[in-house]
Amino acid sequence: MSIILDAIRQTLEDRYRHDCSLELGHTASSFSNHLVPIWISGNILPESHPLRGVLGADDATLLDPYVGVAQRFVPFEDETGLRSAILHSLDLRSKLQRPVGQDETTDEYGSWRVVVTWLVRSSQREAWIDAISNVRGSTGFSEELSFECLIYDLGQERDSAKVYSFPRLHLALRHALSFDAEDEAGKWLSADDRVRRLLQTLPLDYSDPSEKEIARRVASLAQNRPKVDEVEIRVDSPLVAGTSISRLSIANFRNLSLVNISFPDTPVRPLVIFGPNGTGKSSITEALALACFGISPRLERFCSPEEKDVASRDKILEFSQKYLTPMWDQSLKPSCSINGKQIEFAYAPVSDHKGSKMKMDRSVLTQEQSIRFSTMNSAECALHVLRGYSDLADVVREYVETEAARASDNRQVFLRSLGLSAQIIKLETVQERIVESKLEALQLDFTVQVSAWLRSLENLLLRQGSELPEQIERFRGNERRAEVGRHVSKRSATDEDRKQAILGYIEDFNLLATLISDRINDIKERLGPANVDLDTLIRRLETWGQWIEQRTAERVGDASVKGSEEQNHQVRGIHSRRIELEKTRHDMQICRERKAHLESTQRLLTGGWAKSRANECPTCGLDVSTFGGIAQRVGILLEQVTQEADLLGLRSTELRSDIESFQASLIESGSSEQPLTDVERLAVVQAFQWLTPTDGSFETHIADAGMRRALIASAVAISNFPERPKIRENLFDEASLTLSEIEQKWDEAASALRLPTAWEAVRKSLLTKLTQIVEGHLPQTSERLWKEVTMALTSGSWVNHNMPAMKASTSKREQKLTLDIDGRLPRYILNQCESHILGLAWFFVEYVLKGRFETPLVLLDDPAQEMDQTTYREFVRFLETFVRLHRRASKPLTLITMMHQETRAFELARSMRSYWMTLDWRGNSACATEMTLAYDPSSQPLNAQVLLPISV
Numbered sequence: 001m002s003i004i005l006d007a008i009r010q011t012l013e014d015r016y017r018h019d020c021s022l023e024l025g026h027t028a029s030s031f032s033n034h035l036v037p038i039w040i041s042g043n044i045l046p047e048s049h050p051l052r053g054v055l056g057a058d059d060a061t062l063l064d065p066y067v068g069v070a071q072r073f074v075p076f077e078d079e080t081g082l083r084s085a086i087l088h089s090l091d092l093r094s095k096l097q098r099p100v101g102q103d104e105t106t107d108e109y110g111s112w113r114v115v116v117t118w119l120v121r122s123s124q125r126e127a128w129i130d131a132i133s134n135v136r137g138s139t140g141f142s143e144e145l146s147f148e149c150l151i152y153d154l155g156q157e158r159d160s161a162k163v164y165s166f167p168r169l170h171l172a173l174r175h176a177l178s179f180d181a182e183d184e185a186g187k188w189l190s191a192d193d194r195v196r197r198l199l200q201t202l203p204l205d206y207s208d209p210s211e212k213e214i215a216r217r218v219a220s221l222a223q224n225r226p227k228v229d230e231v232e233i234r235v236d237s238p239l240v241a242g243t244s245i246s247r248l249s250i251a252n253f254r255n256l257s258l259v260n261i262s263f264p265d266t267p268v269r270p271l272v273i274f275g276p277n278g279t280g281k282s283s284i285t286e287a288l289a290l291a292c293f294g295i296s297p298r299l300e301r302f303c304s305p306e307e308k309d310v311a312s313r314d315k316i317l318e319f320s321q322k323y324l325t326p327m328w329d330q331s332l333k334p335s336c337s338i339n340g341k342q343i344e345f346a347y348a349p350v351s352d353h354k355g356s357k358m359k360m361d362r363s364v365l366t367q368e369q370s371i372r373f374s375t376m377n378s379a380e381c382a383l384h385v386l387r388g389y390s391d392l393a394d395v396v397r398e399y400v401e402t403e404a405a406r407a408s409d410n411r412q413v414f415l416r417s418l419g420l421s422a423q424i425i426k427l428e429t430v431q432e433r434i435v436e437s438k439l440e441a442l443q444l445d446f447t448v449q450v451s452a453w454l455r456s457l458e459n460l461l462l463r464q465g466s467e468l469p470e471q472i473e474r475f476r477g478n479e480r481r482a483e484v485g486r487h488v489s490k491r492s493a494t495d496e497d498r499k500q501a502i503l504g505y506i507e508d509f510n511l512l513a514t515l516i517s518d519r520i521n522d523i524k525e526r527l528g529p530a531n532v533d534l535d536t537l538i539r540r541l542e543t544w545g546q547w548i549e550q551r552t553a554e555r556v557g558d559a560s561v562k563g564s565e566e567q568n569h570q571v572r573g574i575h576s577r578r579i580e581l582e583k584t585r586h587d588m589q590i591c592r593e594r595k596a597h598l599e600s601t602q603r604l605l606t607g608g609w610a611k612s613r614a615n616e617c618p619t620c621g622l623d624v625s626t627f628g629g630i631a632q633r634v635g636i637l638l639e640q641v642t643q644e645a646d647l648l649g650l651r652s653t654e655l656r657s658d659i660e661s662f663q664a665s666l667i668e669s670g671s672s673e674q675p676l677t678d679v680e681r682l683a684v685v686q687a688f689q690w691l692t693p694t695d696g697s698f699e700t701h702i703a704d705a706g707m708r709r710a711l712i713a714s715a716v717a718i719s720n721f722p723e724r725p726k727i728r729e730n731l732f733d734e735a736s737l738t739l740s741e742i743e744q745k746w747d748e749a750a751s752a753l754r755l756p757t758a759w760e761a762v763r764k765s766l767l768t769k770l771t772q773i774v775e776g777h778l779p780q781t782s783e784r785l786w787k788e789v790t791m792a793l794t795s796g797s798w799v800n801h802n803m804p805a806m807k808a809s810t811s812k813r814e815q816k817l818t819l820d821i822d823g824r825l826p827r828y829i830l831n832q833c834e835s836h837i838l839g840l841a842w843f844f845v846e847y848v849l850k851g852r853f854e855t856p857l858v859l860l861d862d863p864a865q866e867m868d869q870t871t872y873r874e875f876v877r878f879l880e881t882f883v884r885l886h887r888r889a890s891k892p893l894t895l896i897t898m899m900h901q902e903t904r905a906f907e908l909a910r911s912m913r914s915y916w917m918t919l920d921w922r923g924n925s926a927c928a929t930e931m932t933l934a935y936d937p938s939s940q941p942l943n944a945q946v947l948l949p950i951s952v
């Protein structure tokens with residue numbers, strides 16, 4: 001057993017030295033200055049020492065006069081031994097109490113208490129829990145003591161002692177209270193030094209040049225970081241750092257008619273206010289919060305966006321007029337004075353509520369606020385706990401997140417400027433698109449008018465076989481530029497290869513432009529006279545065609561009345577053959593289209609379709625395996641269509657020949673004269689005959705009104721010549737300049753794509769390291785203090801294998817912190833009292849590290865409402881120690897505790913040697929009665945005889 005006791009002693013020596021700058025004494029003579037804790041082993045006490053019969057041979061006791069704790073370390077064997085140790089501990093408590101009539105031995109800072117720490121081997125844990133549960137269930141005497149449990153494994157005593165926090169010695173709290181200024185506390189709380197050391201070596205963690213350069217920029221923030229803006233509160237608080245409330249007066253406020261409170265002229269001023277429900281405890285809390293901070297918990301809720309039942313635009317005005325004025329007369333104006341200074345309730349603007357609440361939350365605690373701490377989500381919890389843990393880390397995190405987001409945005413903008421998806425990260429794809437965009441920028445293109453004009457030559461005249469329109473479409477399409485882009489972007493390509501590829505693209509354009517210009521010249525030459533006076537020739541063509549058409553119609557009309565049988569036969573023959581010719585032409589057009597489609601399909605098959613999908617139709621997807629495969633099927637259909645087109649062509653030729661023969665006979669025997677002269681007819685023929693099919697006479701073609709209109713439309717269309725494409729000169733220079741621009745854009749692309757990846761790599765790595773710093777720093781600072789207070793407030797901490805811990809993380813530019821118990825969220829496994837303790841502990845952490853430097857006020861509104869009696873006793877002992885520590889260090893503190901249970905209020909007031917106030921109803925309002933309690937001598941323990949020097 002001496003092994004575990006030695007381990008505890010060594011650990012305490014280290015803790016006292018580190019946290020309190022004290023050396024652990026080993027004799028009572030060390031006690032003379034009322035500061036040094038002493039370690040007493042029961043087996044070294046002389047027979048005459050008052051504690052000789054209290055401490056066993058295997059026990060050890062720590063007497064700490066600063067905090068007023070006698071802590072016994074007792075090995076557990078069985079329930080019988082446990083009961084015996086409890087009796088001895090109660091005996092120790094009585095020996096530490098003040099003997100009646102010996103005031104000179106009283107500890108002026110408050111009462112002492114006894115803590116029993118059971119030393120339990122891990123194999124005995126369940127047996128010890130059963131034993132302590134039986135004892136606590138069978139007697140109330142155990143409530144006079146605080147119990148702790150140190151569970152250890154044999155051979156691991158030193159490690160077990162190191163992880164034990166000794167919560168009721170309040171070593172972390174004492175260390176935190178030793179800071180005399182907010183800057184000192186902030187430096188202890190801050191992880192800036194750790195972050196600074198991380199930044200100094202950060203560039204060494206990266207080998208990639210881009211990442212290393214980014215790391216250097218981030219590391220420079222350690223010397224040149226921007227100033228962090230702090231939230232300022234506009235409310236002029238009547239309390240400044242170091243100033244306590246000496247007098248408080250509240251009048252005509254809600255249900256309070258008049259409350260006057262005078263505090264003693266001492267740095268530490270505890271006050272317990274007792275009042276049944278409805279007597280104004282919460283109203284005092286409201287008034288003090290509004291006077292000191294310009295906001296209160298109720299006002300915060302009233303002005304929040306979640307409050308949907310308040311429709312007023314000026315919520316603050318409505319709150320002050322309706323909810324703060326006296327209930328019995330709303331015409332009266334509420335008032336409050338602190339230390340004789342009349343306070344106007346200068347409510348913080350809604351825009352400042354966040355900052356005002358931040359300061360209020362460090363001094364004012366309601367039951368709802370303490371419960372809320374354990375129910376916060378991870379983002380809210382991070383705002384409360386990690387705020388200010390490292391300004392440098394906040395700056396670094398914000399800088400890295402912002403720059404990483406900016407790099408990503410720049411990449412997206414760059415990619416979108418190229419018409420690419422923002423998700424593309426492959427450089428080769430971007431380089432190809434840059435080449436294409438630069439080729440587009442050369443404006444080597446042909447207008448839509450050019451394409452339409454060329455198509456008119458082919459479609460209007462029903463001619464096939466010219467490849468120039470298809471060549472132009474291919475050049476204008478994306479495939480040609482993409483082909484050049486792939487060639488230029490090849491990693492293996494040299495600058496000369498790239499220049500030749502661009503040069504080839506420009507030469508292709510010049511070639512096509514030359515062909516187009518040649519075609520325009522050819523058409524102009526063919527039109528001949530029509531180039532000079534097309535309108536006149538069109539009128540003559542129309543006149544000639546109408547004349548032929550009219551003579552034919554006259555013959556048809558005469559056939560029913562008069563005329564020779566031969567003429568009638570000729571007219572009817574022309575009419576019937578024209579009808580058949582029109583149908584034949586329509587069928588021929590269908591055949592041409594079908595033939596073109598089949599030929600296109602056949603070209604597709606030669607491109608690989610027939611090999612990979614031999615039995616699937618590329619047009620409709622049908623299975624053609626029964627026809628011998630798609631290639632055979634297309635070949636058969638193409639042969640059939642060709643034969644059908646040939647037959648229709650022969651029939652068309654026969655019909656035109658018949659029509660011309662009939663027309664010639666009619667003209668020879670005609671009754672009207674030709675409207676055009678021979679010269680005029682020759683000019684018309686020369687201008688338009690080349691536009692008509694070659695399988696019939698010109699007169700037969702223009703005699704048909706539909707064909708005549710089509711001929712005129714063709715002539716008009718092709719005579720509307722497009723602008724000739726401008727042939728490029730200085731091809732080599734243009735290709736060189738384009739390549740230079742491409743390479744410059746490639747450099748931009750490399751940067752745009754590389755930087756987001758580099759920033760993301762640094763960001764992820766750095767945020768992980770910053771989180772690790774938080775995880776390593778919090779347990780040594782605010783988390784340690786929070787756990788210590790939580791353990792001190794918990795009456796049965798051994799029930800849980802582990803106490804709540806804080807786990808930090810960063811996700812999507814947001815810091816997160818989760819309260820965790822064995823991988824579970826506390827809010828789903830703790831009861832109301834346990835959740836309340838977590839929030840209560842954090843409140844005191846915030847006050848000690850920040851709040852006391854702003855306003856030395858702690859205002860607790862009914863903090864024991866959810867506590868059972870055992871937990872309440874621990875709460876009383878904690879406040880007793882809290883007040884004692886402030887008295888020891890002469891730290892200013894005004895501690896006001898509202899209680900609605902009278903017996904509990906008296907117990908708390910006696911323990912803290914506090915002033916007392918009772919709220920009750922008088923008429924229709926609440927008033928206060930002030931008094932000073934007469935203290936029970938038993939509440940002032942410490943018999944100085946036990947601290948006489950020990951002779952060993």
